[in-house]
Amino acid sequence: MxxxxxxxxxxxxxxxxxxxxxxxxxxxxxxxxxxxxxxxxxxxxxxxxxxxxxxxxxxxxxxxxxxxxxxxxxxxxTTNKTDFFREVHHFRFLSEKFLPAFKRAAHYGGTRRMRLWSAGASTGEEPYSLAMTVLEAFPDIHDWDIKILATDIDTNVLARAEGGIYSHEQSQQIPPALLHRYFLKGMKDQEETVMVKPALKELIRFRRLNLMDSDWPMHGLFDVILCRNVIIYFDKQTQSRVVSRLGRALQPNGYLMLGHTESLYGLELGLQPIGLSMYQHTKKPLAALASIQQCT
Ligand SMILES: C[S@@+](CC[C@H](N)C(=O)[O-])C[C@H]1O[C@@H](n2cnc3c(N)ncnc32)[C@H](O)[C@@H]1O
Incomplete structure (x- = not known):
């Protein structure tokens, strides 16, 4: 009452x-x-x-x-807490291992198509951090077919993500060189804010997606999926169902990254743990893992 x-x-x-x-x-x-x-x-x-x-x-x-x-x-x-470059080891892994390896493979005739997915993107800090990481590695981005999908169940946070405006305090989590390169400083009454430059936004598609929906509308598989600090709010059974679907949405040898408190321990999902809450979808784990594990 x-x-x-x-x-x-x-x-x-x-x-x-x-x-x-x-x-x-x-x-x-x-x-x-x-x-x-x-x-x-x-x-x-x-x-x-x-x-x-x-x-x-x-x-x-x-x-x-x-x-x-x-x-x-x-x-x-929903709980929407997020930060730029949160759990920075994942971005380090991408910039130091995955992206250079992808580029090398492309020079030997491998694909130039890369798909990344931030599932549970909240207000956008995660997909923009991904976009900065990618652009740093691929300054010639227009010669590649690289896209980032950013989804969330919450339409309010998605609208803020698409707006791409952040407070001075939030922007402090971005390394100064990247802040300078990829953000515009607000003027007059917006002085305390920064805005994402179009170059970053162009890499990202924002969409509403409930991970519980029986149909996910995406076609094609992802090279990397970040689903961090999302499944922590689900019970074990739901976690297992969602993670196995995420696994099926990965390319062979693709990577799934979870939040540091989220573990797949005890879930039989055919994903190989490679440390630091990262998992690799692989039928041939040994060769691929040898190089990757050096960074963990
Ligand atoms: C704590 S935030 C994590 C944001 C970001 N991934 C990070 O690690 O910084 C969790 C996000 O998951 C979203 N979420 C919760 N349940 C979801 C569902 N069933 N489908 C899609 N997104 C969901 C919430 O709306 C929220 O924005």
Whole structure:
């Protein structure tokens, strides 16, 4: 029952919403997330002038044919923390090992097509970090067929990612030379912000994608997938399902990168761990791994 401005959630209301959220997003909320859920959804109740979470659940489950409120609920419930060059070892691996090896192979007749996917891209720091890493290695980018897909379930963060505007504080995570090369400084009342240059944006396609959707609309396989600090919010069964699908979306010998607290330990997924939360999809692990493991 509401007390003043504060909506409170009963045990049954939380259980119903928890199950609903899990079914639609894969996000698994433990009991100690109850207060968090309550505060994140309170603004949705206020928005609709609702007094209880039972009314809100009814709206979501019975009175939302277009899925408009579902989208808003998802946007409110997700945790979007991210940084530029977060878990920097992955970007180091790309710039020191993967990208030079790819380039070398291309000079010997290998493919010039590379596809990278930031799955759970949040406000864009991860795909832009990827784009800077790629552009540093491929200044002649127009001679290559390289694209980055950036997806997230949350439409608010995707819109911010596409906008490409970051605060001075956020930009401090970017090495100064890269900040200078790939960002514009804001003027007048935007002085405290930086904006991504078109050269970076052009490499990236931003799309909404729920990893729980039964169909992923992408065609073709990826050379590298970053799905970092996303599956940590899923239960083990959902993690296993999502990771095995990510594995199937990889090129042979392609790489999957997870967040440092996310482990595939105990999941039988046919992905070879190569250290630092990185996994390689390979039928012939030994030759490929020998060179890669030197960097771990
Ligand atoms: C904590 S952020 C991680 C951002 C970035 N990958 C990083 O490591 O810095 C997790 C992101 O996963 C997204 N997410 C959560 N569940 C998802 C789902 N079912 N499908 C797609 N994205 C999801 C959230 O919206 C959020 O933006």
């Amino acid at each position: 509401p007390t003043g401005n504060q909506h409170q959630i009963s045990h049954d209301e939380f259980e119903r919403l928890r199950e609903f959220i899990h079914r639609h997003t894969g996000i698994s909320l433990s009991d100690h997330k109850r207060a968090l859920v309550c505060s994140r959804l309170a603004k949705r109740l206020r928005h609709h002038g609702l007094k209880t979470y039972t009314e809100y659940y009814y709206l979501l489950s019975q009175n939302d044919p277009e899925g408009v409120e579902l989208m808003e609920m998802i946007n409110a419930i």
